[in-house]
Amino acid sequence: MDGSSYYIPAVAMGAAIAFKGPALLRGWRDPLLRSVGVLLALAGLVFLFAAPPTITAVNDITGIPNVSAPLVYCLLSAYSASCLVLIINWRGGPPEVTRRLSRRWILGYTVVGVTLIALFALGDTPVERLRDLDTYYANTPFIREMIVLYLASLSVAGVAMNFMCWRWAIQVRGRLRAGLVIIAFGSLCNIPYSAAKFTAVVARWNGTNLDGLSTNVAPMLASAGAQITAVGFCLPLAWRRVEDSWNAWSTYRRLGPLWRExxxxxxxxxxxxxxxxxxxxxxxxxxxxxxxxxxxxxxxxxxxxxxxxxxxxxxxxxxxxxxxxxxxxxxxxxxxxxxxxxxxxxxxxxxxxxxxxxxxxxxxxxxxxxxxxxxxxxxxxxxxxxxxxxxxxxxxxxxxxxxxxxxx
Incomplete structure (x- = not known):
């Protein structure tokens, strides 16, 4: 995948934020709207900083080889947490329960992010790798653990998202159910993504080479999953907006005879x-x-x-x-x-x-x-x-x- 394969989804996420910007600013105190804004922003940042040209730029600016790796992994962890928090706020319930569950996921993935940075600092990655860091350093102490940790955290998020979405989807109907099903399919891509990465890493541990799974297959799954998930989150909200506008125009039209009278x-x-x-x-x-x-x-x-x-x-x-x-x-x-x-x-x-x-x-x-x-x-x-x-x-x-x- 070249840079455009990453930048196009990043631009799409940026356009979504710009489109919803006024609503997000007006309703920033609303946990649901705030979660939507954070999720779209993080999804765009993941694609932006995972693009090979951006990786090169960040490494050159900082002067630290492969420093983009923990940055992208932390963004992926934050994106996973934002998806889970959005589902929790979207579903609603007692405010204290919603806040408690949200804080647990945020705290858990904050710990993951801090650990990823610490493991990278303890490891040694002198050779810059733009596309195959996971497999190239699969046997390097601390870097190996960093790779396993971020893949495991993504797998946990994918499984948790699917569990919450499907359990909720069977209880609702209409546009909400459609959105939840789309989100579930998007989150499901995390599992084959992690599986492809794990398979390539384990192959390196065993002295074989299946790097193509990590450098070619996994990025496509990640891109598809993030975009499908974002569509699932935005579809019910956009649908509701269109429906509200349609109802307003319908009311305006139906009031016409009385207004003219x-x-x-x-x-x-x-x-x-x-x-x-x-x-x-x-x-x-x-x-x-x-x-x-x-x-x-x-x-x-x-x-x-x-x-x-x-x-x-x-x-x-x-x-x-x-x-x-x-x-x-x-x-x-x-x-x-x-x-x-x-x-x-x-x-x-x-x-x-x-x-x-x-x-x-x-x-x-x-x-x-x-x-x-x-x-x-x-x-x-x-x-x-x-x-x-x-x-x-x-x-x-x-x-x-x-x-x-x-x-x-």
């Missing part, structure tokens, strides 16, 4: 605070809901509980469920009120309502006796309900008698 009585656009159409979907939904609320408030004196009751009865008689009938009744009341407000440009009804000082609970624009209004359901009823269509037709043809002034 109330537009004639809402705050004029030149006096309203507007946001750009390319803003986040959540902001557009908030803006649309605000416009609807403004329109409903302006219609408050024109709301007629009797109109709503008659519409509710008609909707139930037409076969609607109680929930649907409530929405249709609200939609009819809004439709009649809009036309009554349009037919009263001088605001006589508003003046009358102010004079009588009707209590706010009577015909509140946002709630009724059965609970808060579902604006989306009301909006859908405006577009689909035959009861609403009939009421709109009557209000258009005739008469202001359908828009009675509320009792004082």
């Amino acid at each position: 109330l537009k004639p009585v809402s705050v004029p656009e030149d006096r309203a605070a507007r946001i750009s159409w390319w803003s986040a979907a959540e902001l557009l939904v908030t803006q649309r809901e605000s416009d609807i609320h403004d329109g409903m408030l302006s219609l408050y004196p024109y709301f007629d509980s009797e109109v709503r009751s008659l519409a509710y009865g008609a909707a139930v008689a037409a076969g609607s469920s109680a929930t649907e009938a409530h929405a249709e009744a609200d939609a009819v009341m809004v439709t009649v009120a809009v036309r009554a407000r349009t037919a009263d440009p001088e605001g006589r009804v508003i003046s009358s309502a102010e004079a009588t000082a009707a209590p706010p609970a009577t015909g509140s624009p946002f709630a009724h006796a059965d609970g808060p209004r579902d604006l989306v359901r009301v909006s859908i009823a405006l577009r689909r309900s035959p009861v609403v269509a009939a009421a709109r037709g009557r209000a258009t043809t005739g008469s202001e008698s359908d828009a009675r002034e509320p009792a004082g």
